[in-house]
Structure formats: structure tokens, C-alpha cells
Amino acid sequence: MARIVISEFIDERVLPALRGKHEVVYDPKLVDDAPRLRAEAATADALIVRNRTQVSGELLVALGRCKVIGRLGVGLDNIDVPGCEARGMQVIPAAGANALSVAEYVVASAMLLLRGTYQSTAAVAAGQWPRNALSSGRETAGKTLGLIGFGSIGQLTAKLARGLGMEVIAFDALMNGDHPAYAGGGVRAVGLDELIVGADVISLHVPLVDSTRNLFDAQRIASMKRGAVLINTARGGIVDEVALAAALKSGQLGGAAIDVFGSEPLPASAHFADCQHLLLTPHVAGVSAESNERVSFLIADKVLEALR
């Protein structure tokens, strides 16, 4: 019997299957108690994490007998993958299992931000009637969506957006323009610069690596169409948050939805105060009831398989 440590929340319906075969320590607060996490790690044969547990440094050293790291999500930037592999640990992400939730978040945010009619609740309830101010919102059909990164989430987002009548263009640094996924999805492959100047909505679906860090700096944001919408569900650090806030305040950007931040939780920040047309969410684009179930069952199965 092996010992499985789960340091962040999981769909608890997977626990009986895991406990049927192995000893399981499940404590979603473990991630916030580094000494206790290291102590549990020392006797773990498997560790299951989301994106907050940093599997690197002292924790990696503590995982002396661990064989497998299950990641309840897809980004691996919180895991020192080469370090794990050097110690003989397999790292298993839940590839594709939360892609639909992210794609729906992107399309819903794009529609809300283009139309811009979602912030009148307090005014209408208070007896005001700001009809003129809210009468020039934009339709989604016919607008151009630019996807940066055309992997699983980018492709699913394109499919939903095409269903709404959007034109979709995409740039992916590692996929040739003749890759069948573009033509198959009704998507035109373009260069990064063409995408930035041509899109009404830009959505990011790339990992955080050296070539994507600060990709949306002040200069690139200034190159976007005036009034365009920027959506980042990928990773913090790709968009310069201060430059983004300034562009919202100046009207250069017509809206933004930001789910991921350079520092999470986002510290109370002066730059986002007073920004209009801004949706901020706490890294939940990929987390829904359905995706949590898919991700949890997928990782539980794969960890059981790796321990066999």
C-alpha cells in the first residue's frame, strides 16, 4: 500500500477509489503550511497538487520516495519538472480536462466586454435609467478574435467563437501555418504583429516561458486596435498589469478580463482601482463543477496507474 498526499482541493468523490487501494492524506489547507507539507511529503509515494503548491526547492528535496506528481490542471510552471524527472518522479498534468471551462470563460467575457452592459445593476436598482450611456455596446458576431497559442484551449475557444459568427485568427510560435488544426477549425494562421493590430478581441493561451514573459508590454498594448478587448487566462507575467490598467483608463483598451496574475493572490493593487470595463477573477477560468470532476477523476486514475 502506497501513501498519497493531496495538498489542494480535489473533487472528494475520487477519495473512496484512492482510499480503497492506498493510504490517503487529503488536506486542502496543506499548501499553506510549508513545514507540515514537507513532513507529509517525506513519506509520500504520490503527491497531488493544483497550481499553488510549489514542487521545487525544499519540497522537492523532501519528496525522497515519491514516484509521481499528479497536477490537477495543465500549467506546470509551479513544478520543477526537470528536477522531478532527475529524481525519477513522473509528472502528470490533466491535459485537456479543463479546456472547455476556459474556452467558455473567454467567450463569455468577450461578449460581456464588447457589449459593455453588465455594470448597470446598482444604477437601475437605484431608480436611474442609464439607457443612452449603454446603447453603443458592440455585437460579437463579425468581430475578429485573435488567439495567441493554438493548443487545446485555443482550438476549443476558436470553435465556440466561430459558432457565434466571429472571424478567428491565431498565432502559435510552435505550429506551422499549414497545420491542419487551423483550416479544420476555420481559423486563419497569421503572424503575431498582424494579429495584434487586426483583432477586436485578443485572448492568450500560451505557457509562461521566457519568450512569452511580458509579451503584452505597454508597446504591444498600444499597438492593439483602439477599443479592443484583452483576455488573459493563460498565466500572470505575460501581460504587464500596470500598462494594462493605464490602457483601460486612457480608453486605448475597451475592456479586459484577467484571471491570472504575476503574484497570486493579487495583492491589493492601486493600478486596478478605478478601472472601468475590467473583469478580475481569482484564477478560476478552468475551474467549474464539471471540469473539477473531470480533472480530479483523470488525475486519480493516472496516479493509481502510476503506483501499480
Ligand SMILES: NC(=O)c1ccc[n+]([C@@H]2O[C@H](COP(=O)([O-])OP(=O)(O)OC[C@H]3O[C@@H](n4cnc5c(N)ncnc54)[C@H](O)[C@@H]3O)[C@@H](O)[C@H]2O)c1
Ligand atoms: N486560468 C486557468 O484556470 C487555466 C486553466 C487551464 C490552462 N491554463 C493555461 O492556459 C495556457 C494554455 O493551455 P493549453 O492547455 O491550451 O496548453 P497547450 O500546451 O495545449 O497549448 C499551448 C500552445 O502554446 C503554444 N506556444 C508555446 N510557446 C508559444 C509562444 N512563445 N508563442 C505562441 N505560442 C506558443 C504551443 O505551441 C501550444 O500550441 C497554459 O498557460 C495553461 O497554464 C489556465
